[in-house]
Amino acid sequence: MIKEYRRRRAARRVRPGDGRPLKRFRWWQLPFRALFHLRLPGEDGGHTAYAVDIRHWQNHTSDGLKAHLYRDGRQHALSRLPAAFPVPGGTVEVRMSAFGIRRCHYVPDEGPEHQLVPDPRSAEGRRARLDREHPALGRAIGLLSLCVLVGALAILVPQLAEQLTASEGIARHTGAFTSPVDLPKWGNIALGLATAAASTERALRLRYSLLLDGGAG
Structure with missing residues (x-):
């Protein structure tokens, strides 16, 4: 129900x-x-070529970021x-998402959906080629990105809990919480850069988790 409402709203x-x-x-x-x-498949028995072009980080206008759909090159x-x-x-x-493409899928009226094919010259296409030509390396990079985000979440949540319970009004009901991890300023900056890099790598593979990537954004 919610998905269908969002789809109709986007179509407008x-x-x-x-x-x-x-x-x-x-x-x-x-x-x-x-x-x-x-x-x-086209009506004449041939095929119609579609392309989706997104100029993120450049194409922001007064009414928001846009995607362009091309059919047979137009x-x-x-x-x-x-x-x-x-x-x-x-x-x-x-x-x-905040770090790149979160979703670019063809959803048929009947049957399973599937992701569109990234242009081989694009960053998403180059990342896909790495997976094809060097699958072990591609999996290792993907696992590293996941570990960085999980680790960042494990550090961030206790720090947020400490800040929230620092208020006397909240501490009176829940008690004060002290985070077991207290990073210096440079450590938090390094952690932020690492999480941004990890989320960007996942965006190149169109991987998205509200908990991990949404929190990083």
């Missing part, structure tokens, strides 16, 4: 495109552009994020 934000051509992905766009591809539609683009047989859903 879709606007027609102006037909401009899809630009090739350039290496210098790695930090602020994501590009994904989808091929769907801009077909655009929408403020989160987006839900109607396409033949289903919907393309796009969502962002």
